[in-house]
Amino acid sequence: MNEAERLHAFADELESYARKVGIHALTLDAPLRGFKRVHAAVTPKSKGLGQIERINSSEVISKTQRHSLFVFDVDIGDLPPLVNKPSFDWWNSLCQRLPVKSRCRLEKKRGCGVILRVPNRFGGAHILLYWGGNKVRSQHFQIYRLESAYHEYLTRRVGQHSLSRRVAVIGVGAVGSRVAEHLALTGIKHLTLVDSDDMSANNLGRHVLSRNFLGMNKAFSMAAHLCNRMPGIDITPFDCSFRKWLTIAQPNDFDVIILAIGNLAEERLWYRRAWREGWTCRLVSTFVEAANLGGHAISMQPSEPGCLECLYEAEDPAALGTLRTVMLEPGQSSSQEISGCGAFTPYSAITATRTALLAAELALPGAAIGYHRWAGSDESAAALNLRPSSFWHALREGRTLPFITRESYLRDGCPCCGN
Ligand SMILES: [Zn+2]
Numbered sequence: 001m002n003e004a005e006r007l008h009a010f011a012d013e014l015e016s017y018a019r020k021v022g023i024h025a026l027t028l029d030a031p032l033r034g035f036k037r038v039h040a041a042v043t044p045k046s047k048g049l050g051q052i053e054r055i056n057s058s059e060v061i062s063k064t065q066r067h068s069l070f071v072f073d074v075d076i077g078d079l080p081p082l083v084n085k086p087s088f089d090w091w092n093s094l095c096q097r098l099p100v101k102s103r104c105r106l107e108k109k110r111g112c113g114v115i116l117r118v119p120n121r122f123g124g125a126h127i128l129l130y131w132g133g134n135k136v137r138s139q140h141f142q143i144y145r146l147e148s149a150y151h152e153y154l155t156r157r158v159g160q161h162s163l164s165r166r167v168a169v170i171g172v173g174a175v176g177s178r179v180a181e182h183l184a185l186t187g188i189k190h191l192t193l194v195d196s197d198d199m200s201a202n203n204l205g206r207h208v209l210s211r212n213f214l215g216m217n218k219a220f221s222m223a224a225h226l227c228n229r230m231p232g233i234d235i236t237p238f239d240c241s242f243r244k245w246l247t248i249a250q251p252n253d254f255d256v257i258i259l260a261i262g263n264l265a266e267e268r269l270w271y272r273r274a275w276r277e278g279w280t281c282r283l284v285s286t287f288v289e290a291a292n293l294g295g296h297a298i299s300m301q302p303s304e305p306g307c308l309e310c311l312y313e314a315e316d317p318a319a320l321g322t323l324r325t326v327m328l329e330p331g332q333s334s335s336q337e338i339s340g341c342g343a344f345t346p347y348s349a350i351t352a353t354r355t356a357l358l359a360a361e362l363a364l365p366g367a368a369i370g371y372h373r374w375a376g377s378d379e380s381a382a383a384l385n386l387r388p389s390s391f392w393h394a395l396r397e398g399r400t401l402p403f404i405t406r407e408s409y410l411r412d413g414c415p416c417c418g419n
Pocket residue numbers: 305306307308309310411414415416417418419
């Protein structure tokens with residue numbers, strides 16, 4: 001590594017270095033690109049400099065608290081070694097290192113402090129020098145490091161980038177909540193969440209959300225959770241069914257719609273409609289098998305061959321029929337319907353997560369159109385006296401592939417995609 005490369009690498013890790021030196025942190029929740037001046041909210045102290053509570057480039061900060069800071073670009077090579085209590089010498093050293101023109105500009109700047117912006121691969125590291133109302137700024141000032149916590153930085157930091165595609169997740173249960181979470185962390189900036197159900201204690205064993213959200217709508221709760229988890233994300237929640245949502249939303253406004261409602265009979269009807277109306281968005285259907293036998297994630301492009309219906313037995317005259325790739329041998333029930341309000345199907349958080357990851361992958365740009373499926377162990381099934389299907393055995397024993405493209409499962413004369 002030559003000197004220039006070493007300095008670039010140092011600029012990339014400047015935030016971590018400042019943390020190690022023990023410099024106090026403030027959160028930067030929006031990029032400072034394009035800003036020459038920002039505001040700091042300061043809590044005054046009876047003696048000496050006040051304490052900066054937060055800085056913000058756009059949010060309103062009351063005038064009594066507001067101190068203006070100017071933003072100043074500094075090359076990493078011009079920054080003296082960081083210290084948590086900078087002195088007159090440190091300031092002097094910074095000025096001496098700067099090119100003459102920059103030094104004059106820095107010394108002439110007004111305001112209560114300066115944010116030194118050091119360019120790096122992730123959009124910049126920031127060190128704040130705050131002198132408040134002191135006229136002789138070089139003699140008494142505080143130093144802060146700004147921890148970048150905005151969408152663009154966080155996604156770049158993990159080797160991704162912000163993705164402007166619009167994705168709707170229908171059904172924010174154990175699978176849907178994880179699909180939404182992983183898409184948010186992967187850089188998808190615009191998410192729509194649809195679910196009419198509320199969080200109940202029953203859900204805690206396998207849902208992303210905590211008991212703080214008990215009794216609250218899952219779509220709205222998940223939106224609140226993800227906005228907190230991934231700053232700068234844009235989430236629109238709907239407390240309604242998919243049917244109702246379709247009366248107010250346009251499927252073609254989305255790049256991808258993911259159905260994680262776990263009701264294949266209903267989904268098949270929606271797919272018929274999608275093909276009939278020629279929706280332009282990609283559709284992903286995802287569901288798990290009872291007793292942790294496995295999971296499925298299938299992507300489809302309406303108006304093109306290959307759909308969920310293709311996976312059903314052609315000759316089956318019953319309206320529901322049987323999925324050819326079902327993993328529980330047909331004719332067995334995995335849940336007991338006692339109360340009449342819907343049965344609870346046993347499967348674990350791991351089964352939900354593993355399946356959700358496959359569905360999330362299918363929603364990313366460049367993903368192939370096809371069918372992911374995985375087979376888990378039959379231990380839970382055996383404990384419940386349930387038998388896996390021949391398809392489960394084939395998948396488990398490697399006689400069929402875990403991912404196939406749509407060409408492999410097209411059904412002749414499919415009543416939905418018309419293949
Ligand atoms: Zn089809």
